[in-house]
Amino acid sequence: MAKHDTSGLASLSPFELKDELIKLAGSVSNRLMLNAGRGNPNFLATIPRHGFWQLGQFAMIESERSFSYLPEGVGGFPRRAGIEERFDLYARVHKDVPGVKFLTGAVSYVRDQLGLDGGDFLYEMCEGILACNYPVPDRMLRLSEKIVKQYIRKEMIGAHPFLGDFDLYAVEGGTAAMTYLFNSLKVNHLINPGDTIALGMPIFTPYIEIPELAEYHLTEVSIDADPASGWQYPKKELDKLRDPKVKAFFLVNPSNPPSVKMSDESLKYIASIVEERPDLILLTDDVYGTFADNFVSLFAMCPKNTLLVYSYSKYFGATGWRLGVIATHKSNLFDEQLANLPR
Structure with missing residues (x-):
């Protein structure tokens, strides 16, 4: 392998350095490169994918049914009236098609276990998969939030005692969540240029780089594992x-x-520090929490101080779909700090 000039590598950011290493590896013949620079799983969950495509088929039938008098190639919005009965008929006709059983199970779960309206759920899902309307409410679809909230409770809180309720904000994956949170904290004057933030190290590279950007200009303190x-x-x-x-x-x-x-010891220790410092903002990225047994998020321990980021990308092998949420307790430090700002 020929020697390469490495004198300029020290000045590169970690992401730029990664690109240079990939370029270097590609220049070596008769070698197989393993790119371990991204946390992309080599699997995906097939059952919900089959359900997704079958939902799309049903939604298309609903769209074409609503505007059946128009020329081919033009459809309308799905109609709420009778949609649950029409879905039951669709499910019976296609009962042996992969994904249909998953869909009927999803409707049953929403209706029978969560106590939500099955027709409203189907209508929301059909409108969503057709992408025929602006999301309303724009923060997160009404029933989708309630369903995902049950998932977050199960996977991030579990059996840990948790008082009160929380809101979810749908975002385009964990990276978007980071970007929005940093920007929102800045524009709402909850963090300001020159402020000090602590980073649990080692950490995902953007967490190191974003605070150093000129628009944030934050001072970083390392909490070293x-x-x-x-x-x-x-x-x-x-x-x-x-x-x-x-x-x-x-x-x-x-x-x-x-x-x-x-x-658990560290979680409890941080919670004791928060009791001493109720003004401390916590941001926990728990994307990998669903891979750990009996996982408890810092959000469960210190709900009023914590911004929780979760993404479906890794656990469901869906990095390309950019599916993530931010969770905040309905009674939280951030609203209190906003209320105390000068007019």
Whole structure:
């Protein structure tokens, strides 16, 4: 392998360095390159995919049915009246088609276990998959939020005691969530240029780079995990959060790249610090939480201080669909801080 000039690599950002390494690897003949730079799973969940395509088929029939008097190639919005009965007929006719059983199970779950209206659910799903209307409400579709909320409760909170309710905000994956949160915290004056934020290290590269951008210009403090202790945060590192200059603590849990969930001891220790520092903002990216057994999010421990980011990308092998949510408790620190801002 020929020697390459590496003198300029130190000045590159981690993402730029990754591109240079890929370019370098591609220049070597008779070698297979493994790109471990992105957390893209090599699997996908097939059952919901089959359900997705069958939902699309049903929605198209609904669209063409509503405007049956128009020329071929023009459809209308699905109609709410009678949609559940028409779906039941569709499901019976196509009962052996992959995905139909999944759909009937989904409708049954929404109607019989969550107590929501099955027809309203089908109408919302048909409008959504046809993309024929602006999302209303624009924060997140009404029934979709209630359904995803049950999932978040199960996977991020579990059996941990949790008082009150929370809101969800649908976003285009975890990366979009980060971008929106940083920007929203800035424009709402909850963090300002020159403020200090703590980062749980090691961490996903954009968390390091975004705060350093000129529009944020934040000072970073590292909360370093100890590889000798299984990549857990020592108490002396977490004690840095007691400093009132630290406005926020951003972390990935389970960690990226070490892929280790935070211990119960550390979660409780952070919660004790928050009792001492009720003004501390917590942002936890729990995208990998569904891979860990008995996972409990920091959102469950400190709900009023925490912004929770979750994405379906990794667990369902759906990185290209950009499906994510941000969760905030209905009674939260951020609303309190906004209310205390000067007029």
